[in-house]
Structure formats: C-alpha cells, structure tokens
Amino acid sequence: MSQATPAGFRVVAVEDYAAARPALRAVREAVFVREQNVPLELELDAERDPQCQHVLAFDADGEPIGTGRLTPDRRIGRMAVLAAWRGRGVGEALLQALVARARALGWREVSLHSQASAIGFYARQGFLPFGPRFEEAGGIEHLAMYRLLGAANPVDGRDAAAAALTGLLAQARRALWIYSRELDPGLLDRADALAALRRFAVDGGQVRVLLHDPAAPQRALAPLIGLSQRLPTAFEFRAVEETVDQNDPAAYCINDREGWYYRPLGHRFDGETRLDDGPRARQLRARFEPVWERARPCTEFRALGI
Structure with a gap:
C-alpha cells in the first residue's frame, strides 16, 4: 500500500x-x-x-x-x-x-x-x-x-467526553447541531472546545444549538454565548418550549461528516460516540430538525453585553 x-x-x-x-x-x-x-x-x-x-x-x-x-x-x-x-x-x-x-x-x-x-x-x-x-x-x-x-465507542466520564467532543469538532466541515440542556458546563465551556468552535466558525461553519434552559448559561455568563456574539453569523440558538421536547432527557451533538456523540441523560457526560456512522447521524438529525422548527429563537443571547 x-x-x-x-x-x-x-x-x-x-x-x-x-x-x-x-x-x-x-x-x-x-x-x-x-x-x-x-x-x-x-x-x-x-x-x-x-x-x-x-x-x-x-x-x-x-x-x-x-x-x-x-x-x-x-x-x-x-x-x-x-x-x-x-x-x-x-x-x-x-x-x-x-x-x-x-x-x-x-x-x-x-x-x-x-x-x-x-x-x-x-x-x-x-x-x-x-x-x-x-x-x-x-x-x-x-x-x-x-x-x-x-x-460506537462508550464514553465514560469527563475526560472521555472532552475527547469525544474534540473528535466531533475536528471532523466537522460546514455544520454542527448541538442539543443541550444548559450549554453543558464542564464540556462546552472548556478552552479547547471553545478554540475549536471558534476555528470552525471563522472557517465558515454553521452551529445550531437547541437548549432546554437558556436562562442558566445566561446567568453563568457561559463563554460560548460570548463567542457567538463575536461571530453572530455562525451561531444560532433556540430554546425548546413544547412539553414533549422538554421531557426529552438526552443531549447530543452531530457533525456533517457522519459523526455523533449521544448522551441518554443530558446532565451526565456518559454516552456513546462514533465518527463514521452515517445512519445514526442522520437519525439524530431527523430527531433534531422538527424540534428546531418549533423552538423559539434565543433573542436574549444577542442582547447580552458580555
């Protein structure tokens, strides 16, 4: 070879x-x-x-x-x-x-x-x-x-979760979809994750984020909100409001290169990830899109002065 x-x-x-x-x-x-x-x-x-x-x-x-x-x-x-x-x-x-x-x-x-x-x-x-x-x-x-x-690779604990997210961000090309409860403290606020998201956005990538509780990261001055304000054309946030959506306990992230990281309980880091599983990535996209369509835009994030 x-x-x-x-x-x-x-x-x-x-x-x-x-x-x-x-x-x-x-x-x-x-x-x-x-x-x-x-x-x-x-x-x-x-x-x-x-x-x-x-x-x-x-x-x-x-x-x-x-x-x-x-x-x-x-x-x-x-x-x-x-x-x-x-x-x-x-x-x-x-x-x-x-x-x-x-x-x-x-x-x-x-x-x-x-x-x-x-x-x-x-x-x-x-x-x-x-x-x-x-x-x-x-x-x-x-x-x-x-x-x-x-x-699929089992994800067990914070260090494995950080590595799973690193792989997902590194393999992404043009789009990321994130379904999170409150911007995942300890994961999406890590310096390496923020640097990777910034590179992705600067290179023309688009990030859609669905949240259960937008008030919590707003109160905590989550650094991803600040990054999105500096790169507003790359990031879009929406909040789920329908009861059926609020009852979904999971969290997940998908890229446009067949990669995904899924956590059945969104308040925990444990879950599974894989970078080369198109069917599962498409399944999660199909789960994400209708929730996105009926969610409300997080206009309060654009108004923050941080």
Missing part, C-alpha cells in the same frame, strides 16, 4: 521489515532518542519490532520523515514525525493508514499509549482515554487511549 498526498509526502506500508529497518530507525532515533532522550535500548525493541506491521512516510525526495506501527496485541505505537514536518498532516496520514490496516485485518479495537502532549491529536481521530496517567519510555507522561472499529 502506498498513499500519496497533496502535501508533498507519501505513506507506504512496509512489506520487508529488514529492508525498511534503516528508515524506521532513522526517524525513531531522531525523535525518541535524540529529541526526547529515550534510552536507545528502550527504543530499539529488537524482539517485537520484526513482528509488527509498520508504515513509513517519505518526502518528495524519498527521505523518511515519519513512521508508526501496529503490534501483535493490537496496539498502535512508535508514532514519530520529524520536527520539520510536524503540523503538515503527516501524523494524521500515518494514523489513518494504521487504522485502515487494522480494519483490513478484521480487528474490532485498537489501543495506544499517548504522550500527554499528543492526547488531542489522537482524540481528533476518534480515540478516547481510559485509566490514569502513567510514566513510560524514560519518564514521559502517557495516557492509554482506544478506539472501537465499526462500533
């Missing part, structure tokens, strides 16, 4: 480990050993490495610039991109190639140990955290993350 990209690099699945070993070593030693000070003997992993499936990214001149691997225990690891190529889509392309390979193998789940600084990167690709943070590879803080393939 070779996947070319318009960004001046290509991703290749390694067929011959022995032949690819110098390229793998070149990238991993540059990133892990020289940059992050991981001991060489820890990085080499000479026993397991030949048993893994690897991908490599090459620049236009054929020089290796990134790599990653799938281990026999269904874990993604050794994700590394040379410093000069970070922020240009190499890591995303490598991760997507590894997930595609896991799907092709019939795996139902993949996991990984993310460095603390990379949690957001993996969350944007649908991975959710579980368990406490721990140290690995010479004292670097890590967090375990996982993604179910071809199934």
